[in-house]
Amino acid sequence: MGEQATTASTGGLDPAGWVASHGEAMFAYARLRLPTAEAAEEVVQEALLAAFRSRGSFDGRSSERTWLIGVLRHKVLDALRATKKAPFQLDDKEETCFCKGEYAEPMRTWPDSVGLKEVQESVRAALDRLPEAMRRALVLRELDGLPGKAVCEILDISPTNLWTLVHRGKARLRKMLSEEFASTGDRG
């Protein structure tokens, strides 16, 4: 009875069913952008409670999930902003070795058997193994497509630092995937 009353008073929203219907999608969104499962769960909970409190603002123009993800997106950005003061350190070790401006070792192509789905899963796992500053820069700039200026403001870093992080982050992803797929090719 209470649940029916809640649904009726929320313009078609069904807060009691949010976790069952959208919990995993929301967690997947947050998990991809935050370093740990615990941080992602905490942010999803904050988003669900914030959405519940502001359910009166849902105008029905978007789907329930789109609206919830919109609320979650703000919470994720808040969480990333809150950790922007984490120490920003980059070691001097370059991900790709160059000799006189050229690749020190010849580039190898990945095996033909490696498909997009495999690359996608490997990238998802590899993102977690990146240093935190690199991961945050890549997620905001390359995954969410935020303008460089906005990312710099959120992470409180200079444009030069942002592009260094993005460049080295991608180079590190490429290196990790190359190592992984090289062993795949060896096995094949």
Next chain:
Amino acid sequence: MIWIRTIWYILTLRCEEADRLRSRARGGELTRTERVAERLHRSLCSSCRKAAAQLDQIDRALEHLADGLSEGRAPDWDEQRAARLDEAMRRAQQES
């Protein structure tokens, strides 16, 4: 004189700089000169063609990950997490 510098930059671009440019290419962050220089260099350098192909695959994977919300799958999602979130929602509804 500026055009001489531009042409010199385009003609003398090395793999290391081309590699940096490619990282910034997504999202239209490169100038026209940088784009031309990178493309010309890549057309002449097999290592850069391979590196660019790998980066392209990574970029597409990132795009798919960003668009993959409808799938909504997360490897570390489990029933305990769902139960904790459900409990928090139940409490909020009781309090309201």
